[in-house]
Amino acid sequence: MATDMKAEAIKRAKVLMVGAGGIGCELLKTLALSGFQDIHIIDMDTIEVSNLNRQFLFRQSHVGQSKAKVARDAVLRFMPQINITPYHANVKDPDFNVDFFKQFNVVLNGLDNLDARRHVNRLCLAAEVPLVESGTTGFLGQVTVHIKGRTECYECQTKPTPKTYPVCTITSTPSKFVHCVVWAKDLLFAKLFGDKNQENDLFVRTGDGSDSAKPTDDPFTRGLDEDPEQYGRKIYDNVFGHNIEVALANEETWKNRRRPIPIFLRDVLQDKLTQQNGNFEKNCLNDDFSLTAMSSLGLANPQEVWTLAENSRVFLEALKLFFEKREKDIGNLTFDKDDQLAVEFVTAAANIRASSFGIPLHSLFDAKGIAGNIVHAVATTNAIIAGLIVIEAIKVLQDNFQNCRMTYCLEHPSRKMLLMPVEPFEANKSCYVCSETPLLLEVNTRTSTLWDFIDKIVKNKLGMSFPLIMQGTTLIFEGGDDLEEDVAANYALNLDKVLAELPAPVTSGTILTVEDLQQELSCHINVKHREEFDEEKEPEGMVLSGWTATEKVTEVVSNGQSTSGTIPVAAEAINVSKEVDQAAEMSGTKRKLSEISKRTDNLEALDANNSINPQEVEDNDDDDDMVMLDHIPESNKKKRLH
Amino acid sequence: MDGEELTAQQTALYDRQIRVWGVDAQKRLSKAHILVSGLNGISVEFCKNIVLAGVGSLTVMDDRLVTDDALQANFLIPRDDSLYGGRSLSELCCESLRDFNPMVRVSTEKGDLAQCGIEFIDKFDVIVVTCCSLKTKIVINEKCRKRTKRIAFYAIECRDSCGEIFVDLQNYTYAQKDSDGTAECHLSYPSFQEAISIPWQNLPRKVSKLYFAFRVIEKFEFSEGRIPGQLSSSDLPSILQLRKELCDAQSLNESHIPEELLERILVAGSKLYPPVCAILGGILGQEVIKAISGKGDPLKNFFYFDAADGKGVIEDISNPST
Structure with missing residues (x-):
């Protein structure tokens, strides 16, 4: 009987789940109820309070513990007779190699970031294990199936890459609140509390090319005995007042733009602000992440938009608290959305800057969503x-x-359907991941270094962790932890050399082979030299092409469901295929819907990758959060460009 | 919406969902009272979802004792006989549900909802029923409709890999948002009795075959006095006979209710398919959240899912005049 065969197949199966977050908790429960007996589950994350509204296997008392392990224990409580093997680890760890993947009959992804999804896709291809991939955002979701030789792989269609901003928009000419948040988080916060050796564009002015504004006497240097409050006032006047005045001097910039207004503390807070402070005792100091400036200033509601004066007080108070209570962290802080004081500081700084530029102010709740790239779930x-x-x-x-x-889970029905199944697409013949099509790289081989190439192309674009790069048969570079010291030192010498001056020069016509041994992925790159790149459109100074086969259509209709209009969802075209019994109704339509795969539940892992240059910051501002369905009279056959 | 603000604890716990439906909706949720009568795979999924969402209170009713059948697709009850101690399904489920969210009051109520007085019904904003006969559904639905305040009524059913949700929001007004702004939208729902009484030949052309199949099965169970799901393949001849009678009376071609679909449902009997329970419980959770918060287009008035084709379809089964 069919049901017995099904039960038997389930019982025999050994499955790997990657991710024990929002989807993972539900998935583990449903697998267990459905009769699965042997489930392995990988998740590197630990449990946070904001997970508890949906990750129902976790409780308040589990906060800080491994998701994979707690999820296992919770499911075994109602299903004690099955085997669940948890791994509190990163799926990119070398232990999870092709041989590890080969032991499973199917891999199920409940991940929250593109990087890990791509990695798992490659291992599944190499191990020839079918992959069921998923993602959700708010009321939207999708499940896709990827089987080598039968369907497209996860990377056959290009995924929307994070929206990037030109440096000068962030440093000099913000026009949206998100620009102010990026400035506050990635420049000001990083400059004040982060690694001093990191390059920081806080003072860069593009436009006239003179870059004269870099002050000779760095105001960020804090005197040994300088009072934190005095220091805060100095920083405030410098970044919101003096710097804006300097920028205003550059008339060219403001010809077609609204001129910002310099803000000095004396104009905002006439009274001595110290009288507002002094409530430190209220702060429970056993936990740095719960240290707060807003509550000691009497600001309780995170949904409320603070006035300029309130923002200024929060700014000074938060800065002071950092120096007084968390001095040990200073110099190695990166922005963390769960760090209350950091969120308060960034909110305040972004709002003060927004005031300067005539941009509407936002609440802490909204600013936190933008700064933390929080996806609603x-x-x-x-x-x-x-x-x-x-x-x-x-x-x-x-x-x-x-x-x-x-299957797509929709918020608004399309042809009466809330759950819409679609036939899987065929593999993209020019996909560099599942086919062997070479890529084309346009690069200025006389100015771009080997490191630029590794960082911007091999790691960021190709998603390789431990690359091996060859020019013909000459090994140029090898990544990995297990290299001999002298070998590694030898490679390091090459990193700062421009491509054309490497021992085995890379110039127009060179074919590079790039491999990742863990992912068992190898691809060829044809190099073409190019002198000039457009700073706005091609900020990386190099362009990789060759597999970008599916066109992207972006059209988003707001339905205003969300409180914050700040949820990023990039739209991508998908097609609806013929369904057996309602073919007439379905065919001839092409639909667009949100590409959800990249942004899903529990973004904790994503944040780590996110404290980056303004050019690489994700846009949270342009798009609303909802799916749009739009009919385009076009062939219902999947378009494949070669 | 005015009234007290959410506490810091609520704001932290509900952060991710407030980003979906907003603070006002969250406040409304925290004041809503939900009753679930009948605990099975779908309704426990629903209970989990609604407790996590942070409703004011949830009351569960099901006096049955634990059986293998009652345990299937139920993740609220540990597989350990020693824990049961003669306690009912509702008592056991209540215990786990409380754990999911300490801010929601979860309680149990004994007895049969169909026999409950109006004072009891009036305590709730939403009533969800499952594991009950056609008659019971109709009785409870009518009770809800007679109250002056609106009590949203939902009936859910899962058979093999197929599921059905029925929604009655009576007269419902909500703010519909589109690209042009907000428009006030009115929906008028028929009762369960009214909906299933609509002549089949008056229905839209492409109504899901599941709608008809569920009506045939439901009628069969009722006339035979069966507990819902108490079916087997030996019932096939009688079911096919009933299909013929109903189709003839309503001038519907029997091919709209395929034999293999009816057979599939009979063979499965009371067996539940956990993934379908998760899907139906999820859709129902979403619908109840919409109805309470007044945000989003609620579905009107039937929803079907069949794992065999993977489609989740909304059917509007109402007289244009209602």
Whole structure:
């Protein structure tokens, strides 16, 4: 009987779950209820308070513990007879190699970031294990199935990359609140509390090219005995007052723009602000992350938009608290959305800057969402998506590949459907990950260094962790922890050399081979020399092309469901294929819907990758958060460009 | 919405979902009282979702004792006989649900909802029923409709890999948001009795075959006095006979209710398919959140999902005049 065969396939299966967060908790529960007996689960994260509204296997008392382990224990309580093997580890660890993946019948992803998704995709391709991939944002979600030789791989369609901003928009000409947040978080916060050796563009002015504004006497240097409050006032006047005055001097910049207003503390806070302070005792000091400036200033509601004066007080108070209570952290802080004081400081700084530039101010709640790239998440969507993952996984286990579907969970019905199944797409023949198509790199080989190439292309674009780079048969570079010291030192010597001056020069016409041994991925790159790059459009100074096959259509309709209009969802075209019994109704339509894969639940892992240059900061501002469905009369056949 | 602000604890816990539906919706949720009568795979999924979302209170009713059947697709009850001690399903489930969110009051109520007085019904804003007969559904639905305040009524059903949700929000007004702004939107829902009484030939052309199949099965169970799900493949001849009678009476071609679908449902009997429970419980959770918060388009008035084709479909089964 069919049901017995199904039960048998489930019982025999050994499955790997990657991610024990929002989708993961639901998935583990549903797998266990469905009769799965051997489940392995990898997650590097620990439990946070903001997970508890949907990650129902976790309790307040578990905060700080491993998600994978606590999830296992919770499920074993109602299903004690099954085997669950947890790994509190990063899926990118070398232990999880191709051989590790080969032991599983199917891999199920409940991940929160593009990087890990790409990594798992490659290992699944190399190990020839089917992958069921998923993602959710708010009420939207999707489940896709990727089987080598039968469907596209996860990377066959280009994924939307984070929106980037030109440096000068952030440093000199912000026009949106998100620009102010980026400035406050990645420049000011980093400059004050982060690694002093990091390059920081806080004072860079583009436009006239003179870059004359860099002060000779760095105001950020704090005197040995300088009072933190005095120091804070000095910083305030410098960055919100003096710097704006300097910028205003450059008339060219403001010809077609609204001129910012310099803000000095004396104009905002006439009274001596010390009388507002002095409530430190209220702060419970056993936990740095709960240290707060706003509550000692009588500001309780995170939804409220503070006035300029209130923001200024929070700014000074937060800065002072950092120096008085968390001095040990200073110099190695990076912005963390769970660090209350950091969020308060960034909110205040962004709002003061926004006041200067005539941009509407925002609440701490909204600013935190933008600064932390927080994706909204609810339990219901995760539960639905987890159910759909299990349905697909069971089809895969029964070799019922022709019935596999990718399914979209919509907020507004399309053709009466809230859950819309679509036939999986064919592999993209020019995908560099699952086919062997070479890529093309345009680069200025006389100015770009080997490190630029590794960082911007090999790591960021190709998503390789431990690359090996060859020019013909000559090994140029090898990454990894297990290199001999002298070998590593030898490679290090090459990193700062420009490509054309490497021992094995890379110039126009050179073919590079880039490999990642862990991912068992190898690809060829044809190099083409190019002199000039557009600073705004091609801020990386190099352009990689060759597999960007599917066109992207971005059109987002707001439905204003969210309180914050700040949720990033990049839209991508997908197609609806013919469905068997309602073919007439379905065919001839092409739909767009949000590409959700990159931004999903529990973003903790993503944040680590996110304290970066303004050019690489994600846009949270332009798009609203909802799916749009739009009919385009076009062939229902998936378009494939070669 | 005015009234007291959310506490810092609520704001921290609900941060991610407040970013979805806003503070006002969260405040409304925290004042809503939900009743669930009948605990099975779908309704426990729903209970979990709604407790996590932070409703004011949840009351569960189901006096049955633990059986293997009652345990399937239920993650609220540990598989350990020694813990049961004669306690009912609702008592056991209540204990786990409380754990999910200390800010929600979860309680149990004994008895049969169909027999409960109006004072009891009036305590709730939302009533969800499952594991009950056609008759019971109709009785409870009518009780809800007679109250002056609106009590949203939902009936859910899961058979094999197929599921059904029925929604009755009576007269419902909400703010519909689109690209042009906000428009006030009115929906008028028929009762369960009214909906299933609409002649089949008057229904839209492409109504899901699940709608008809569920009506045939439901009618069969009721006329035979069966507990919902108490079915087997030996019932197939009688079911096919009933299908013929109903189709003839309503001028519907029998091919709209495929035999293999009916057979699939009979063979499964009371067996639940956990992924479908998760999906239906998720959709229902979302709908209840919409109805309480007044945000988002609520579905009207049936929802179907079948794992066999993977479609989740909304059907509007109402007279244009209602």
